[in-house]
Amino acid sequence: MNARxxxxxxxxxxxxxxxxxxxxxxxxxxxxxxHPLERQALERVLRSRADALRLAxxxxxxxxxxxxxx
Numbered sequence: 458m459n460a461r462x463x464x465x466x467x468x469x470x471x472x473x474x475x476x477x478x479x480x481x482x483x484x485x486x487x488x489x490x491x492h493p494l495e496r497q498a499l500e501r502v503l504r505s506r507a508d509a510l511r512l513a514x515x516x517x518x519x520x521x522x523x524x525x526x527x
Contacts, residue, residue: 463495470502479507 466489470482486499 462489463499466499467502470499470506473506473510476507476510479503479510 466482466485469485470479473479473482482503486496486503491499
């Protein structure tokens, strides 16, 4: 795999904003011929991004009740 393609794939994974995009990237990785070390590194990035998206959906932000002007 050439460096440009590896870089683009890595950036696409890092900028994925939904589980559907992660699934597309996973499919692309299956079809592209990768060196074992490249595959391992990209799979690690993919897992990290999937975990980040999953955690972002689970985060609950506390908002203090608005002060009422009575």
